[in-house]
Amino acid sequence: MQDSSEYNSVPLSTGQTEKPSAPAPFEPKVVAFCCTYCAYTAADLAGAMRLEYPPNVRVVQVLCTGKVEVEWLLRAFEEGADAVYVAGCALGDCHFLEGNLQGMRTVAYAKQLLAEVGLEPERLEFFHIPASAGVLFAQRAQQMTERAKQLGPNPFRSKRSLVEGRKLSLPPDPHPPLPPAQFGRRITAQTQDK
Numbered sequence: 221m222q223d224s225s226e227y228n229s230v231p232l233s234t235g236q237t238e239k240p241s242a243p244a245p246f247e248p249k250v251v252a253f254c255c256t257y258c259a260y261t262a263a264d265l266a267g268a269m270r271l272e273y274p275p276n277v278r279v280v281q282v283l284c285t286g287k288v289e290v291e292w293l294l295r296a297f298e299e300g301a302d303a304v305y306v307a308g309c310a311l312g313d314c315h316f317l318e319g320n321l322q323g324m325r326t327v328a329y330a331k332q333l334l335a336e337v338g339l340e341p342e343r344l345e346f347f348h349i350p351a352s353a354g355v356l357f358a359q360r361a362q363q364m365t366e367r368a369k370q371l372g373p374n375p376f377r378s379k380r381s382l383v384e385g386r387k388l389s390l391p392p393d394p395h396p397p398l399p400p401a402q403f404g405r406r407i408t409a410q411t412q413d414k
């Protein structure tokens with residue numbers, strides 16, 4: 221016969237077993253620098269057409285992809301982006317003539333820098349997205365989100381620095397603010413006499 225103390229030592233079951241919570245699926249952060257005249261308009265169109273694209277994508281409007289600086293791209297990764305892309309007008313359609321060519325060069329150079337610091341260059345891309353291509357905008361957003369999921373989290377997300385634990389310092393502004401306006405001398409009868 222079983223000792224009653226044995227029964228007393230069995231914990232009472234409430235019918236609810238505590239399972240270890242599964243880690244949340246990785247949701248990448250994707251930053252898209254879109255030129256006003258084409259890619260940003262396409263993003264608007266995608267919204268108007270109610271096309272679905274991943275909410276992971278944060279769109280940054282820029283005047284032209286030729287204005288995108290290498291520092292902006294590196295800073296986006298430093299601040300935790302898992303993928304970044306620059307989207308501009310089709311070849312020959314840039315409103316500033318060759319801005320998109322400059323943008324492509326900027327992205328190509330930034331890819332080299334990423335490789336040098338040990339980050340996959342595939343995390344960065346340049347796309348041509350015409351203003352009328354809402355569907356293409358949604359596809360590119362999906363493509364970069366999927367790519368970021370495959371590559372996994374940006375390893376610099378926790379370190380928050382690409383250069384030896386220091387934050388990137390932006391170069392000095394080549395266009396410092398103008399000095400306060402000086403009003404010209406008022407021409408009075410007195411000054412005219414002199």
Ligand code: FES
Pocket residue numbers: 255256257258259283284285286307308309313314315316317319320
């Ligand atoms: Fe679109 Fe220059 S205006 S890339």
